Amino acid sequence: MSMNMSNSIIARKRSNQLVYWMVCLFSFLAMIPLFLILWDVVSKGYKNFNLNLLTEVTPSSMDALLANMNGDPIPGGILNGITGSVLIVLLAILFSVPLGLFIGIYLSENRDKNFAKVVSFLTDLLQGMPSIVIGIIAYAWVVKPLGSYSAIAGSVALTIMMLPMIVRSTEETLKMLPRAYKEAGLALGSSYTNVVFRILLPSGFGGIFTGILLAISRVMGETAPLMLTALGASVVNWDVLEPTSAIPLLIWDFYNDPNLVDLVWSSSLLLLIVIFVLNWIAKIVARKWKI
Amino acid sequence: MKDKIFRLLLFFAAFIILLLCAGIIYALVSRSSDAFQEYGILGFIANPEWDPRPATEEYGALSFIIGTIYTAFLALLFCFPFSLAVSLFNGEYFKGKRISSVVRSVVDLLAGIPSIVYGLWGFYAVRPLIIDLGLNAQGFGILLSSVVLAIMIIPYASSLSTEFISMVPNNLKEGAYSLGSTQIEMIRHISLPTASSGIVASYILALGRALGETMAVTMLIGNTDRIPNGLRDTGNTMASVIANQFGEADGIKLSSLIAIGLLLFIITALINLIAKLIMKRVGRA
Secondary structure, eight states: OOTTTTHHHHHHHHHHHHHHHHHHHHHHHHHHHHHHHHHHHHHHHHGGGGGGEEEEEEEHHHEEEEEHHTTTOOOOOOHHHHHHHHHHHHHHHHHHHHHHHHHHHHHOTTTTOOOHHHHHHHHHHHHHHHHHHHHHHHHHIIHHHHHHHOHHHHHHHHHHHHHHHHHHHHHHHHSSSSSHHHHHHHHTTOHHHHHHIIIIIITTHHHHHHHHHHHHHHHHTOOHHTTTTTOOOOSSSOOTOOOOOOHHHHHHHHHOOGGGTTTHHHHHHHHHHHHHHHHHHHHHHHHHOOO | OOHHHHHHHHHHHHHHHHHHHHHHHHHHHHHHHHHHHHHHHHHHOOOOOOEEEGGOEEEOHHHHHHHHHHHHHHOOOOOHHHHHHHHHIIIITTSSHHHHHHHHHHHHHHSSOOOOHHHHHHHIIIIHHHHHHHHHHSSSSSHHHHHHHHHHHHHHHHHHHHHHHTTSSHHHHHHHHHHTHHHHHHIIIIIIHHHHHHHHHHHHHHHHHHOOOOOOHHHSSSSOSSOOSSSOOOBOOHHHHHHHHHHTTOOHHHHHHHHHOOOOHHHHHHHHHHHHHHHHHHTTO
């Protein structure tokens, strides 16, 4: 296919065409798994996708077995997982968003300082950390000292995952803002604090908010770190010091329990809907509040 | 005064990252020290034996290190033709066209699907295929997990390399065209060599993803604690053995699992560091 392999113009044109179609074909093939996965989840999940899923807690394996034997739909849903996910993720947002914003502001305002470079490097390090390792850390930091698996331990794990994403998106958004914004604010006699909160953050709102939404959607489906921290529970739990379930944890439980396996697809469907809606909102926000 | 406090607050926030990283390393090192003291660092890494029976209890990481490297590199190999095609499609052939943003969004959505859903799909949809092909009676194993892993890392490998391919300066490309080269000749001799460091960096980052991927692999690899003997065999990766056995572990076994976590952390950190260095050299990030 190289120039020296064939001198004939026809052969060269032919190989050009061939590669063109190969690229199209393989790109097309690369998109297929998404549709296969969506089709699998939707076609198998819609049967049990009803109000019960959202309003009732997970049935016991025994009840599910009896229902299966009578040919009834499995009684119960994943309310305990939904409330657990909400609790754990809300706490993680509470921890990671303010901290992430502040670190992002620091990094964009002190680009040339050596300390900022170190922090930036460590942020990259955190971002590349496998989620299971983050689970181990939250286990060592929270589960061991408190002596029990808990929602708060899960939130700590998700916080470590969200933090670098929020720091990066905040830093990069603020770096794109024209210098004149800041200078104009300072020249008008506004204090530095005011410039940051009244000018920089509002101007960068789109990028920052998009980053936060994407971070939330990333941790929404995380399973491995929660297995080591929040563990799971069969009842609705709002106590942050108690073991708590989450939607992905329930998917894992259902996968391992042949009696409950019918619920696995409807829970996955719900999880995918939540994640894609978050992604979609992020996209709209990014387009609407473009800098 | 207010500004001073605010600046100090910003500094403290940044300082927390430092504390976080120190805390992470401290937690991993202190909790894995029992295993390293018992077996020695090299002894632990080089030992393929993972035996939890109380009488002959013995733990080593080698089987899982090999399992991890095996699956991750295979996944990279499988994903390569697809992600390269996607990045040429978006970065060269259809750069800036509407169809390219469609392909990009679809591939990006792949990155949004949680690992556990990939695991389910691999179990119910891909595993039967592997059984039908007669490769393996149960379907579980290295091959199944690498195929699913490959799909999972396509978006990571392709999105960054797209950027590098589309950054190749137009005047270089026009030079090649004006000398009479066809588009593929231009890509081979101009675009790919110019973007090569960046492309390599993006595949290294994708490799880092594959090394640390947990749930999908745990559900598909078969979970046997020995060195996998070829593509068809079952095995375990460092991440999957932790996910599988952490819950019921204590004592020296828990410490050994955390030691595996520490090793995984070091490997992925090194991989990411190499990718970052390459990217820095080509003047990005």
